[in-house]
Amino acid sequence: MKHALIITYYWPPAGGPGVQRWLKFVKYFRQFGVEPIVYAPENPNYPLVDENFSAEIPDDIKIVKHPINEPYRFAKLFSKKKTEKMSSGIISKKDSSAMEKLMLYVRGNFFIPDARVGWVKPSVKFLSQFIAENxxxxxxxxxxxxxxxxxxxxxxxxxxxKWIADFRDPWTTIHYHKSLRLNKTSARKHKELEASVLKSANIVTVTSPTTKKEFQMITDTPIEVITNGYDILPEITFKLDTAFSISHIGSLLSERNPEVLWKVLNEICTENETFKADLLLQFAGAVSDEVKQSLKKFQLDQNCTFLGYVSHSEALKLQHQSQLLLLVEINSAETRAIIPGKLFEYLAAKRPIIALGPKESDIEEIILETKSGKFFSYWSDAELKIEILKSYEAYKKGKLQIASEGIDKYSRSQLTQRMATLIKDV
Structure with missing residues (x-):
């Protein structure tokens, strides 16, 4: 049995996608000969909380915690709302206040690589002692x-x-990196730290093929793609929505605003009153003001339901009962490597997916491979309109469904087996 010390900031009761990857690995590791030990902050500042995740932690797993001092706690004294948005990754380029610009500058240039850097020194000291005794x-x-x-x-x-560095997202090429108002010295330091990590690790794991290609330009360290995935759960009891529901699960950030879709839906609503009466747009998670303004601009606000953050179990049920599932990624070369964790839960729900993102996105390959829906670029308004109308026609006949295939390899159990093999061979 290999003993693996997993160092993570996100751990239950944290909510959102950041916590799920390693919570699920820990859940299944013992089946594949790995004994996990988790190290997490004692007093973290999580932007989202979901107590339901705590129930998935195996009862006798060793969890070690140590305090962390985070600047977000003090920033809230000046602007609680903006701090919470920034901590959640919602960075708006439009109408940024002087305070928000200052906070971004401080975050980007005084806390490198990020606002949790103050946890590094005390953690190294604490864990050195822990490792000596365990x-x-x-x-x-x-x-x-x-x-x-x-x-x-x-x-x-x-x-x-032996050390494995796991990247759930890229580092210097992630979409919000350019929003941090970095000066030249800070930008160079990020690059240097990124290269040092990639070259020092024994193995690097990433969640997408594009990130692997990017990192291979920096290091000769072995890099393995282990995507996120879905849990095989007991059958979920649900009834399909009676409305023609198009549901988006997760945060819809300011730059992740598919106006091409809103435009197409507006056109169809104008042309077909029955479609407008049947249409329901459901949003579970934080939705930026820019997105809400766009929906209003295209006269879709009366067809919208904003559910706010929902528990993971509620999100799963919503995915199963929706007529169509919407997946949106920012239209940028930097986001081609991003494969949202919800994609894999969408696969498990086996409802048709409508995905929008940049050309050559890794998302497109998975959707095509599994025959789970359709992927569109932001310039595909004619094709998108045809697909929406085709889906609506099938919905009216009670025949809107898909016959996806090959999704088993994205189950958490199979992915954990792959990660366990790396741990044993490192």
Whole structure:
């Protein structure tokens, strides 16, 4: 049995997608000969909380915690709403106030690589003592926040341990990196730290093929793609929505605003009153003001339901009962590597997916491979309109469904088996 020390910022009761990847690995590791030990902050500042995730932690897993000091706590004294949005990743380029610009500048240039960097030194000291007193065969760090990787790098340097660096998202090429108002010195330091981590780790794991290609330009360290996935759950009892529901699960950020879709829906509503009466747009999660304004501009606000953040179990039910599932990624070259975790839960729900994103997105390959829906670029308004009308016609006949295939390899159990193999071979 290999003992793996997993260093993560996000851990239950944190909500959202950041916590799920390693919570699920921990859940299944023992089936594949890995004994997990989790290290997480004692007093974190999580933007989202979902107590339901705590029930998935195996009862006798060793969980070690140590305090963290976070600047977001103090920033809230000046602007609580903006701080919470920034901490959640909602960074608006439109109408940014002087305070918001200042906060972004401070965040980007004084806290490198991120606002949790103050946890690195005390964690290295604490874990050095812990490792001396406990069996640890492999250290695993998972980011973002990428400062967690600096803990792993330092532990490897001081204790000569095997170390796997897991990147749930890219580092310097992630879409919001350019919004941090970095000066030249700070931008260079990010690049240097990224290269140091990639070159120092024994193995790097990433969640998308594009990130692997980007990192291969920086390091010769072995890189493995292990995507996110879905849990095989007991059958969910649900009834399909009677409305022609198009549901988006998760945050819809300011730059993730598919106006091409709103335009197409507006056109169809204008041309077909029955379609307008049947249409229901459902949003579960934070939705930026820009998105809401766009929906109003295209006269769709009366067809919208904003549910806010819902628990994971509620999100799963919503996915199963929706007529169509909407997946949206920012239209940018930097987001081609982003494969949202919800895509895999969408696959498990087996409802047709309408996805929008940049050309050459890794999302498109998975949707085509699994025959789970259709992918469109932001310039495909004619094709998108045809697909929406085709789906609506099938819905009216009670025949809107898909026959997806090959999704088993994205189950959490199979993905954990792959990760366990890396841990044993490192």
């Amino acid at each position: 069996t640890v065969d492999v250290v695993i760090t998972t980011g973002p926040p990428h400062s967690v990787h600096l803990i792993g790098m330092q532990l490897k340097k001081e204790l000569n341990l």
